[in-house]
Amino acid sequence: MAIRVLLGFSIPEEDLGHLFEVYQQFVENVFSLPVDLPFSGYRRGIQARQILQKGLEKAIREKLQCTQGKDYSDALDLLIESSKEHGKEMTMQELKDGTLELIFAAYATTASASTSLIMQLLKHPAVLEKLREELRAHGILHSGGCPCEGTLRLDTLTGLRYLDCVIKEVMRLFTPISGGYRTVLQTFELDGFQIPKGWSVMYSIRDTHDTAPVFKDVNVFDPDRFSQARSEDKDGRFHYLPFGGGVRTCLGKHLAKLFLKVLAVELASTSRFELATRTFPRITLVPVLHPVDGLSVKFFGLDSNQNKILPETEAMLSATV
Template identity: 80%
Template sequence: MLFESFDLVSALATLAACLVSVVLLLAVSQQLWQLRWAATRDKSCKLPIPKGSMGFPLIGETCHWILQGSGFQSSRREKYGNVFKTHLLGRPLIRVTGAENVRKILMGEHSLVSTEWPRSTRTLLGPNSLANSIGDIHRNKRKVFSKIFSHEALESYLPKIQLVIQDTLRMWSSNPDPINVYFEAQKLTFRMAIRVLLGFRLSDEELNQLFQVFQQFVENVFSLPVDMPFSGYRRGIRARETLQKSLEKAIREKFQNSQGKDYADALDILIESGKEHGKELTMQELKDGTLELIFAAYATTASSSTSLIMQFLKHPAVFEKLREELRGNGILHNGCICDGAFRVDNISSLHYLDCVIKEVLRLFSPISGGYRTVLQTFELDGFQIPKGWSVMYSIRDTHDTAPVFKDVDVFDPDRFGQDRTEDKDGRFHYLPFGGGIRTCLGKNLAKLFLKALAIELASTSRFELATRTFPRVMPVPVVHPVDGLRVKFFGLDSNQNEIITETETMLGATV
């Protein structure tokens, strides 16, 4: 017994010594990791580098960022201030909050900073994408792409968008069970991008298969750039390769069946715009362009659509006030959308609807911010932002801390009304679509889609939350409810626009 006790004590002592060694090794390696990045400060500048933590070697604070969600930015801002350093997605990063700081970054494009997304994003979106372009190439690409979002183009898309939304709401209403709004909104925006914007004639089965691949692509756009079997980065690359093959096939089929269309889609306009600007796009440029269009129309719009529905559920008075505006402007009559009312100019004239969409985008901005690379050392809030570092300006956190907004946590569309106009007090306090020369080109299409969805929702009888409480919201990779938002949509009579009860359904079946 004595020897057995001695052996146990010896084993425990050895284990404790090993644990202490591991802890010391981790502590030393983490300290060296912190010093490694502190040494990158610009020695010619007397200002200190921003405060913050670089996390653990190689992975940095990526795990904290994913697990903490919106709390990551706010907790570090409270501890270190509006400008702090961290290490995310395989690279050092300085995160920036506040209108003046953001203004300096956005207006310093090509002089102080240049766009550079994380490596995983750059690879998966492709070298020919607008997001990855810089300098003259970016300026020329914007000219080519801008025509896709002109007033005339939006007017041509709108009838098709309305049909896709109507068809989707009918499917939601015919489902006897509650639906997952975020998942279904993703399917809706993907369908809109494929069939309306790009004009691809895919069967439902092909569309569903492509949707599944695209989901895998989007899930790994912001992943650690570790190219190993079974890594998210590798899955994203495989998804991109599959998508590129499918898109090339769809583009070639579209060229062969381009006659007899009743409207010009975004791909038609993109090709013609390229020719007008003296650049006939190659097949690779078309594939990268269409993939970027789908990506831009998909995740962020699905996020905002879900947030819009959640706010209608939380604030029925807002929903009813919107219906009053629609009735007052002759768009809604007896619960139905009036013929000929669904036009871009009519929708743009709805001031309260515009306020509702602005407030959704303020409180639930789909993306957290944008990335830039520092071209020359400059100053923010008394700190040096060293040349070569990456900077991320925060959209969501800037909205949350903007002094121009009263009661920032309250959903209040009237803050954008003519009597208050809180967004007019500072140019960079409100920037859901970014700013400067990289302002989102598709912002008018995104707002038009959200307004069309709101109008169609207002023409339905009702929908209600299927859970006891509203779900928590996650900000990564875009804002979305943790359970997707479970909502029951009720069946509608297409003529009367009233709820169909079980009795009425049974009577209809016997006629």
């Protein structure tokens, strides 16, 4: 999805499978110690990046030749046009680096947030049931439990207030990215410390969410904190920033939130699901927040004709996300 929606690439399915395997190798080693030795994680990451960029260069060249007549602009189009407007056309290497960064940002973070969403719905059945009640109220789910016919519209998703609260709370507690870097443009002081111009500084998204005074019981998963009645995030624009902030805020944040909402609606309206292991997996934060060995889940389909859960032999699908 990131390749097609954000970059406008059309890569054959047979090539996507190979590129995905290489991409996984790249992601697993992206934060390796920079020691370039044979068989080291750093070397594997470099080799994976070279293979990916070779495939991306082919796709970029095809894209540059077929941009006429499009009725929309994707993220890569905007990146290219912006560089032209500022009088510096991007080199092929810059395009490849930017493209790979967009794919990493879109895929890894969305997969992380999706996994966290599923895990929290598994841990908090009351939240899932409240979400289903909202879907019933908006005609997306029948009272018997089966999904309604029809297309899920953007305006319908926008009107699902509790769903919005659930997604916000997932992103507050389980932000995929730890933080971001900025270059100091002017020397300033913070808590008695002088930060010189030109230094690189890092802001921590997770620490910000954990220490923000506006949030009560910060370690509790509580979507209602974002309800209109409480609106704990209304005081202070810098207390909640799962997508970063400023001019370099995540350009795919609206797409990411839309994806998570559609996923939540599909899960809540079409299936029952349960943890396939005895305990929940251990979580690691690098390169993005994710379960160490994945999250194993069993999905059970719903019978749209009889409003009941299908037998396990007919409908069970085991998956690791």
